[in-house]
Amino acid sequence: MPKKMGRKPRNQTQINAVRDKIINHALKLFQDEGYEAISMRRLAKEVGCAPMTIYAHFDGKINILQHLWAVVLETVFSQIHTNIKTSKNPTERLNTAAQTFAQYWLENPDHFRLVFMSAGITRPDVDSFLKNKATLSHFKFFSGLVMLALAETHTPNSAEVKAKTDGLISALIGIVFCANTIADYPWTKPEDMVNLMLTTLLTSKA
Amino acid sequence: MPKKMGRKPRNQTQINAVRDKIINHALKLFQDEGYEAISMRRLAKEVGCAPMTIYAHFDGKINILQHLWAVVLETVFSQIHTNIKTSKNPTERLNTAAQTFAQYWLENPDHFRLVFMSAGITRPDVDSFLKNKATLSHFKFFSGLVMLALAETHTPNSAEVKAKTDGLISALIGIVFCANTIADYPWTKPEDMVNLMLTTLLTSKA
DNA sequence: ATCAATAATTATACGCGTTACAATTAATGT
DNA sequence: ACATTAATTGTAACGCGTATAATTATTGAT
Numbered sequence: 001m002p003k004k005m006g007r008k009p010r011n012q013t014q015i016n017a018v019r020d021k022i023i024n025h026a027l028k029l030f031q032d033e034g035y036e037a038i039s040m041r042r043l044a045k046e047v048g049c050a051p052m053t054i055y056a057h058f059d060g061k062i063n064i065l066q067h068l069w070a071v072v073l074e075t076v077f078s079q080i081h082t083n084i085k086t087s088k089n090p091t092e093r094l095n096t097a098a099q100t101f102a103q104y105w106l107e108n109p110d111h112f113r114l115v116f117m118s119a120g121i122t123r124p125d126v127d128s129f130l131k132n133k134a135t136l137s138h139f140k141f142f143s144g145l146v147m148l149a150l151a152e153t154h155t156p157n158s159a160e161v162k163a164k165t166d167g168l169i170s171a172l173i174g175i176v177f178c179a180n181t182i183a184d185y186p187w188t189k190p191e192d193m194v195n196l197m198l199t200t201l202l203t204s205k206a
Numbered sequence: 207m208p209k210k211m212g213r214k215p216r217n218q219t220q221i222n223a224v225r226d227k228i229i230n231h232a233l234k235l236f237q238d239e240g241y242e243a244i245s246m247r248r249l250a251k252e253v254g255c256a257p258m259t260i261y262a263h264f265d266g267k268i269n270i271l272q273h274l275w276a277v278v279l280e281t282v283f284s285q286i287h288t289n290i291k292t293s294k295n296p297t298e299r300l301n302t303a304a305q306t307f308a309q310y311w312l313e314n315p316d317h318f319r320l321v322f323m324s325a326g327i328t329r330p331d332v333d334s335f336l337k338n339k340a341t342l343s344h345f346k347f348f349s350g351l352v353m354l355a356l357a358e359t360h361t362p363n364s365a366e367v368k369a370k371t372d373g374l375i376s377a378l379i380g381i382v383f384c385a386n387t388i389a390d391y392p393w394t395k396p397e398d399m400v401n402l403m404l405t406t407l408l409t410s411k412a
Numbered sequence: 413a414t415c416a417a418t419a420a421t422t423a424t425a426c427g428c429g430t431t432a433c434a435a436t437t438a439a440t441g442t
Numbered sequence: 443a444c445a446t447t448a449a450t451t452g453t454a455a456c457g458c459g460t461a462t463a464a465t466t467a468t469t470g471a472t
Binding site: 116117136139162163164166167169170171172173174175177178181185187188192193196197199200201203204 | 322323342345368369370372373375376377378379380381383384387391393394398399402403405406407409410
């Protein structure tokens with residue numbers, strides 16, 4: 001029985017190499033020139049291929065952007081990890097983490113836009129945010145901090161921890177989102193609102 | 207001294223008539239077919255002019271959408287006003303208002319998208335949200351409810367009222383935003399989070 | 413009536429993300 | 443060398459929002 005003729009398909013290593021190349025170029029474009037610079041035509045030029053070739057490797061633009069989300073989130077959380085090292089107790093750790101989280105997005109609105117606002121408009125039914133395991137673990141990290149901070153005053157049950165974590169994350173994202181998109185409203189300072197959220201969530205018992 | 211030659215400019219009545227015509231067609235498109243239907247080409251076809259003509263009347267698409275924001279916000283707040291009529295006290299009134307607000311956007315993600323996510327992507331430096339006076343008054347309405355609810359337990363100062371109002375609005379918008387854009391995460395139920403936010407904000411003293 | 417001046421409208425084109433289909437190139441087996 | 447298969451590219455197009463140039467409509471002066 002003769003072997004199958006023709007060109008051999010690329011192996012997984014080769015496939016990953018090309019995908020990584022595309023992703024790295026997209027990342028570089030984003031870091032050097034911002035969100036708007038990542039057009040498929042521009043990206044193809046940087047990679048050194050035709051725009052259509054990219055569609056042989058990714059279903060669409062959003063699937064490339066998802067990889068950039070992961071990089072940005074990694075940056076945020078590594079900054080959080082760095083900053084909480086000097087915190088003395090669980091409440092202070094949670095406060096530092098929350099303030100660092102909010103501050104990062106406020107200082108990098110383009111990053112916020114990439115991570116939280118690109119999928120919403122372009123492809124609502126896209127492969128999603130949390131297919132990325134690392135992203136989910138970032139969320140869970142906050143859950144751990146909340147539990148420890150609550151445990152300083154009482155023994156929280158898992159429903160309370162989850163509700164307060166989800167509420168906190170939603171509030172943090174909401175504070176940043178409003179500051180970024182409704183920028184002409186004279187909002188109370190974001191750090192004060194973050195502080196208020198933390199204070200009220202931690203002092204009230206479920 | 208000879209009169210100025212050439213075609214006379216349209217008067218304010220004529221100007222407003224054309225703008226209103228465009229806006230009304232945009233509104234009808236949105237109501238009948240949703241956010242995606244409002245393209246400039248489609249809109250021009252409905253109005254009966256060339257797409258570029260619209261740019262003689264509005265700086266950009268976002269300036270048309272702003273008028274639709276006002277309509278949507280009016281809808282939300284009239285629903286809130288209707289629902290709070292049966293509430294017996296300020297705390298219940300605030301609760302009803304907040305739940306109605308969140309519920310509306312959760313049930314109408316396209317409306318949320320129009321009002322809160324169109325400006326962020328297309329024109330960050332656009333004429334803004336709060337040039338519309340009615341929008342500002344909607345925000346202030348919440349402020350009044352918060353003050354009355356807080357006053358049931360203590361005499362709040364204006365800084366506390368503002369911080370808690372801003373925090374509440376940000377949190378509400380954040381809850382809806384997260385539910386809409388990170389839909390695959392198993393969030394605590396939005397109504398429970400809204401309730402948690404209200405409970406904690408109202409029970410903790412500034 | 414004709415021409416000039418001015419305002420309003422439209423035509424053409426750009427880059428955007430993406431799709432469809434055809435053509436070309438690259439890599440393999442016979 | 444040829445045939446086969448995979449990968450890539452070319453070409454064209456779509457609708458998107460919008461920029462610039464061209465055309466049309468309306469007025470005043472002669």
